[in-house]
Amino acid sequence: MPDAGASRFRRMRDLPSSHMLGAGTAMCAGCGGLAALTEAYDVLGENTVFVNAAGCMSLMSVYPFTPFRGSWLYTAMASAPAGAQGVRDALDVLRARGRITVQEDLQVVVLTGDGAAGGMGLSATSGAIDRGLDFIYFCYDNEGYGNTGQQTSALTPHAAATATDAGNSGFPGWKKDLFALWAANKPAYAATIIGGEPLDLVRKIEKARSFSGPRMILALSPCPTGWGYDPKLSIEIAHLAVKTGIWPLKEYIDGRVSHTRMPHPRLPVEEYLKPQGRFAHLFEPRRNEAALREIQAGVDAYWAPWEAQREA
């Protein structure tokens, strides 16, 4: 648990009862990315400027409407972190020159999908980390290029069928570890979250806010449209992602990675895979034991050292 003691969010009933983010956006029903953003925005507050990379969320603000009480700047697919750099630097210049007050300052938050984050936006992200940019990098990870119809991205998991890996074995590669990429470069803070675990989520956003420098939030974002399941299953899929250990909830602070949840006992990965259309080929017309074993082995290998530590 991220320091429950220090947090103003101690239990579920501490969570905000109404949300700051307006309803009625163009997002799909059951969008896990929207759920994570909605919960996070309550903590980020309206003195936030979102600097957005092209993706599903770019269609949240469509002239003349916006669901955001704070500010918004759409950039392009590859350079949202550079947009954040420009806004942050400009605000710093204005502060230094006494042209704005502390109260007029803003928290700068990049809002990006995983496709941009792990692909063409990686160069701009890397640059922002190198420069120690004071910003929050919020990536909703729907494990594909969602806005364009769920093609394979760098963060697509092994064996998932996508619009470009529609064959009966799905994506042959492995999900890029964006969290590790960040952690290896000593950010001020990095955490994984999921909308289905709101208490864990808000504590991490609260913690991210308390730091300055490059901070990363990676939200696994169950996506009914791209993953092929009924929107009403979104929360359950999120819970299964955590309980099977597929989606470790963790954070990086001061050179150390720690888990805020240790699923114990871990459920078999199948339980997470089975309800999702993108993995249907692993079960029908016949079970693909080899692939299922391989995925389970990957998850087991991830947890082995952490579980050993816990037992020790």
Add this chain to the structure above:
Amino acid sequence: MRRELMTGNAAAAWGARLARADYLPAFPITPQTEIIETVAQWIDAGEMNCRMVMMESEHSMITAAGAAAATGVRVFTATSSQGLLYGMEMLYTVAGWRAPFVMANVSRGLAAPITLEPDHNDILAARDSGFLQIHCATCQEVLDASLIAYRVAEDARVRLPVIVNLDGFYLSFTREPVDIPSQDEVDAFVPPFDAGPTRFRAGKPMSQAVAVLGGTPYSYFRYETHLAARAALEVYAEATDAFERQFGRRYGALDAYRCDDADIIFVMMGSFATKAKDAVNKLRAIGERVGLLRPILLRPFPDTAIRQLLAGKKAVAVIDQNISMGMGGVLHGEVSAALNGSKDAPPVLASFVGGLGGRDISAEEFFEIAAETRRAAENGETPPPRLLFTESELREIRKLQAIAHVEHGSDEAEGNRNGEGEERHA
């Protein structure tokens, strides 16, 4: 005011300094790098109060520049050729944001094959982006245009980014005497940037660059940007009038040299136009009534002024330092469009392409251009477009090809030998 010998790059840096640019996102590229290094030294020495940040690409650099301008600070940046193209997506994007800032582009030919020397294909690729373009022919112009550019960019009727273009090597690295105006005078000419309500502040939420649904709002905003760019013609005229009152130097949207009584006009942009000017003087000395028209503003395009200036002339030779593959010279097309339908347009509008990748255009070639244009005027027929290249150049190329051929036989493929291998500081 004081006078110093300086390069075009230094003049661009002086423009940023005197305009009190708050912010400079940067990325190195030959032949532009001296601009950002000069500013960096001034910042280090405490002579310039500006935040400079090294970005990891021009795509990011232009994004940061636009985002900072959209937040309400005065921004300067600079690039060249490959960098301008690498940032092309963001040129269109930040212009659509209506983010006013100034960017110097040091023109250099585009790969492939790679070269470090100048022509205008880089800057012309940005022609339709929404950035306004001021093309310079001297180092003094580079400094002055940078100041004028802020006045135009930040004017509420315009609010668009502006590119100040200078040719690589011929201006960027050539020292010329330049008057450096005093800070007080510049402060009077370029008041602090007032972003109005379009900026990011806590307590005043603002969405910028949001999506639109459908062609109607899209067209509306695109037309609005176009009309703002057109309005910049008048704003530029006001700014250059004010500049003349303040500093005594006069700039128009066009530089017309010995055009009044000329019957043949050369049309050319950038520093190579000074070669054309020399040729005009030499031709005048032997009684040829030749003049030179140099567009300084390319966007907005001063079509009315061009039409008026060329009205009644016998023939025009447009000399393009660029090439649109499969079409020809870009400026020729632009001038032709400006003249279209005008009653007293010159009957002959000839096209010449030269100066690509820094290839010289000799005085003899200008004489030949003038002679061919005069012949065309006499028989009333526009000649086919000409690509300038001499017999001796062709012989030189044949020699290189012979060497490449020998190498090819013994070693690697010819394609790998041509066009690759940039110089060390590229």
